[in-house]
Amino acid sequence: MRKIDLKDIEDIALGAALLGAGGGGDPYIGKLVAMGAVKECGPVTMLDPQEVPDEELVVPIAMMGAPTVLAEKAVGEREYETLFHMVSRFFGREIYAFLPIEAGGVNSMLPIAACARMGVPLVDADGMGRAFPELQMVTFTIGGINASPMALTDEKGNCVIFETVTNKWTEELARAVTMSCGGAVSVALYPMTGKQMKEYAVKNIVTRSQRLGEAIRTVKDCGEKTPEEHFMEFSESYKLFKGKISDVLRETRGAFNLGKVMLEGMGEYKGKEAYVEFQNENLLACVDGEILATVPDLICIVDAETFVPVTTDALKYGKRVYVTGLKCFEMWRSPEGLELVGPKYFGCDTDYIPVEERYKGGVKNV
Amino acid sequence: MRKIDLKDIEDIALGAALLGAGGGGDPYIGKLVAMGAVKECGPVTMLDPQEVPDEELVVPIAMMGAPTVLAEKAVGEREYETLFHMVSRFFGREIYAFLPIEAGGVNSMLPIAACARMGVPLVDADGMGRAFPELQMVTFTIGGINASPMALTDEKGNCVIFETVTNKWTEELARAVTMSCGGAVSVALYPMTGKQMKEYAVKNIVTRSQRLGEAIRTVKDCGEKTPEEHFMEFSESYKLFKGKISDVLRETRGAFNLGKVMLEGMGEYKGKEAYVEFQNENLLACVDGEILATVPDLICIVDAETFVPVTTDALKYGKRVYVTGLKCFEMWRSPEGLELVGPKYFGCDTDYIPVEERYKGGVKNV
Numbered sequence: 001m002r003k004i005d006l007k008d009i010e011d012i013a014l015g016a017a018l019l020g021a022g023g024g025g026d027p028y029i030g031k032l033v034a035m036g037a038v039k040e041c042g043p044v045t046m047l048d049p050q051e052v053p054d055e056e057l058v059v060p061i062a063m064m065g066a067p068t069v070l071a072e073k074a075v076g077e078r079e080y081e082t083l084f085h086m087v088s089r090f091f092g093r094e095i096y097a098f099l100p101i102e103a104g105g106v107n108s109m110l111p112i113a114a115c116a117r118m119g120v121p122l123v124d125a126d127g128m129g130r131a132f133p134e135l136q137m138v139t140f141t142i143g144g145i146n147a148s149p150m151a152l153t154d155e156k157g158n159c160v161i162f163e164t165v166t167n168k169w170t171e172e173l174a175r176a177v178t179m180s181c182g183g184a185v186s187v188a189l190y191p192m193t194g195k196q197m198k199e200y201a202v203k204n205i206v207t208r209s210q211r212l213g214e215a216i217r218t219v220k221d222c223g224e225k226t227p228e229e230h231f232m233e234f235s236e237s238y239k240l241f242k243g244k245i246s247d248v249l250r251e252t253r254g255a256f257n258l259g260k261v262m263l264e265g266m267g268e269y270k271g272k273e274a275y276v277e278f279q280n281e282n283l284l285a286c287v288d289g290e291i292l293a294t295v296p297d298l299i300c301i302v303d304a305e306t307f308v309p310v311t312t313d314a315l316k317y318g319k320r321v322y323v324t325g326l327k328c329f330e331m332w333r334s335p336e337g338l339e340l341v342g343p344k345y346f347g348c349d350t351d352y353i354p355v356e357e358r359y360k361g362g363v364k365n366v
Numbered sequence: 367m368r369k370i371d372l373k374d375i376e377d378i379a380l381g382a383a384l385l386g387a388g389g390g391g392d393p394y395i396g397k398l399v400a401m402g403a404v405k406e407c408g409p410v411t412m413l414d415p416q417e418v419p420d421e422e423l424v425v426p427i428a429m430m431g432a433p434t435v436l437a438e439k440a441v442g443e444r445e446y447e448t449l450f451h452m453v454s455r456f457f458g459r460e461i462y463a464f465l466p467i468e469a470g471g472v473n474s475m476l477p478i479a480a481c482a483r484m485g486v487p488l489v490d491a492d493g494m495g496r497a498f499p500e501l502q503m504v505t506f507t508i509g510g511i512n513a514s515p516m517a518l519t520d521e522k523g524n525c526v527i528f529e530t531v532t533n534k535w536t537e538e539l540a541r542a543v544t545m546s547c548g549g550a551v552s553v554a555l556y557p558m559t560g561k562q563m564k565e566y567a568v569k570n571i572v573t574r575s576q577r578l579g580e581a582i583r584t585v586k587d588c589g590e591k592t593p594e595e596h597f598m599e600f601s602e603s604y605k606l607f608k609g610k611i612s613d614v615l616r617e618t619r620g621a622f623n624l625g626k627v628m629l630e631g632m633g634e635y636k637g638k639e640a641y642v643e644f645q646n647e648n649l650l651a652c653v654d655g656e657i658l659a660t661v662p663d664l665i666c667i668v669d670a671e672t673f674v675p676v677t678t679d680a681l682k683y684g685k686r687v688y689v690t691g692l693k694c695f696e697m698w699r700s701p702e703g704l705e706l707v708g709p710k711y712f713g714c715d716t717d718y719i720p721v722e723e724r725y726k727g728g729v730k731n732v
Contacts, residue, residue, distance in 0.1 A: 158535050163525040173526060176542040 004044040009034045011213030016108030021298040022312040023281030024104010024131035037113035045121040049203045052194035056096035059191045061114050062107045065184030079186040080114035086151035087188050099123040104131035129202035129329035130298050133280040136167035140190045142336045143200035150189035154181040202329050219307045231307045237324035238359045240292045241274045245319045261315045278312045284348050293325035294343040296332035297355040300324045325355035370410040375400045377579030382474030387664040388678040389647030390470010390497035403479035411487040415569045418560035422462035425557045427480050428473045431550030445552040446480035452517035453554050465489040470497040495568035495695035496664050499646040502533035506556045508702045509566035516555035520547040568695050585673045597673045603690035604725045606658045607640045608632050611685045627681045644678045650714050659691035660709040662698035663721040666690045691721035
């Protein structure tokens with residue numbers, strides 16, 4: 001158990017944005033929401049997963065929708081209270097703690113705001129260990145935990161509760177409502193017991209985000225190493241490419257941000273070309289026609305100077321960036337995991353090969 | 367209080383299809399569902415609105431979606447039970463009675479099936495006195511009654527409860543879910559007290575449907591009158607046109623059946639042309655460039671021989687039909703009513719003028 005205060009929030013947002021793998025929203029927006037709530041209501045208690053009693057009700061809380069819309073729609077104060085009461089009323093008992101459903105600039109932050117405002121603890125765990133675009137893409141689905149009853153509310157006060165026959169149906173129906181509500185809503189889903197959470201969640205992800213954020217913030221304090229070496233080491237990243245963004249193709253479809261970013265090589269990659277495809281999150285990185293990483297491994301794009309993560313909606317012509325690959329949470333590499341979030345699910349015509357095997361340098365850039 | 371048995375169902379379906387004004391679905395489908403339930407579970411008790419205690423919970427039940435889809439999707443047996451339990455659970459008390467939300471071949475019948483299966487009475491009242499395409503278009507909206515909490519379920523077992531800030535938002539969100547569920551779902555909405563129902567419902571509409579159905583079935587037994595005179599008299603219809611369908615333009619958009627039927631005049635209308643525009647229901651009838659009736663008055667198309675109503679999805683080239691106009695329920699002619707269901711809401715560029723004023727014959731064809 002420890003307290004999450006204002007100074008922690010900045011680092012968590014920064015590190016979670018890296019784990020967001022291009023998705024999960026703008027950490028600046030997320031940070032403002034969480035800091036506003038903590039300033040008003042005081043710091044949040046964060047529990048280690050093991051500190052949650054087995055029989056208590058814990059509920060992930062998140063925003064659903066296209067990250068580009070999140071930046072334009074207000075995130076209110078009463079949404080968390082509404083969700084808390086909808087879920088508590090459904091089960092006839094109070095929620096013991098919230099947790100994030102994914103890492104990412106916004107979805108790592110909203111549960112902190114919710115915990116501050118409702119006075120409940122946050123659990124140091126999530127359901128992805130990264131960000132993914134669809135709500136059935138969580139370790140909880142592998143564990144047979146239902147996404148529903150799922151509570152959804154928008155900033156106008158509309159409320160919807162879904163009870164569906166599969167988690168894929170929850171996604172279908174909630175996505176349709178999200179689009180009708182203007183493209184972004186607040187949700188509470190995968191209500192579960194402490195025991196289920198301990199068995200299937202990605203543990204200590206908030207703490208990992210915070211450490212990554214601290215390290216990015218102080219990336220220049222790296223002693224004898226170059227900042228690049230330092231970053232690849234502490235983030236356990238495989239360097240896939242370094243280059244300048246030469247084009248960004250975008251489309252908003254079905255409440256998703258889809259697209260492809262084109263890159264021209266710099267430094268040792270001079271003369272090479274690369275692209276990264278994304279659906280909210282980065283899906284596939286390809287250099288000179290060779291695929292170097294795919295989902296569910298994390299493909300991260302970071303600023304070439306500051307190593308600050310660049311979300312897919314912030315990709316801009318001329319920006320100089322690194323493209324890096326990080327190993328995903330082990331459960332995603334199982335057959336059940338790859339069925340949910342493997343490259344084929346996203347329409348990429350390739351089998352999943354772990355990033356460390358695809359990585360032809362043979363060694364990590366440390 | 368009286369019993370609704372198999373022989374009643376046929377006439378109710380036929381008469382309700384006339385009041386459906388082209389919408390409300392195929393009475394053949396509706397009839398099969400209601401008859402199946404009554405055969406299996408016994409006749410239904412129908413209450414006069416005045417027999418419902420003021421404080422009891424009564425709930426309209428219906429199918430939502432495009433009528434053309436209704437004919438292709440199964441209507442299950444457990445949907446009513448699911449809806450009954452969703453609503454009862456929400457309020458912490460049991461539903462006292464169901465009622466139809468609209469007249470129409472399907473939506474007059476499903477509440478009968480629901481009452482038979484759940485052993486609760488049917489109320490002889492609805493919220494439209496005809497059919498309309500959107501769910502906020504009920505007299506209950508004029509009465510300030512909320513559509514939500516609204517329960518929705520599909521044949522797969524997906525369940526959704528909506529609590530919205532306006533009835534228009536209920537329509538928006540439920541329509542989006544309906545489309546995601548394949549275009550047709552079962553719903554329970556506008557939960558209300560007996561008192562509210564007595565104040566705002568269109569009363570004795572099931573009985574009126576049954577009388578109309580009986581009269582259509584026996585339209586040839588008309589003594590000295592012609593069947594045409596007889597039909598116009600008992601149905602209180604204004605004869606607007608008689609002709610042959612020369613074309614039908616159709617489009618399914620946003621879970622609605624939209625279109626326009628073109629007609630060439632017959633008999634005293636020879637040489638004239640007419641068209642009727644529809645959105646699930648008939649919206650506007652125009653003869654030789656002159657508008658003769660618009661929503662919210664009922665525009666009905668019936669077979670020229672049998673006087674059986676022709677729903678918009680059954681309009682076919684070559685069919686010989688009458689186009690008739692019926693006065694709508696008085697509450698629809700108020701400013702609040704016309705705001706909800708007047709011609710302008712449906713994009714028709716005309717003010718509402720009551721059918722009896724537009725009717726240039728000056729006299730009803732009796």
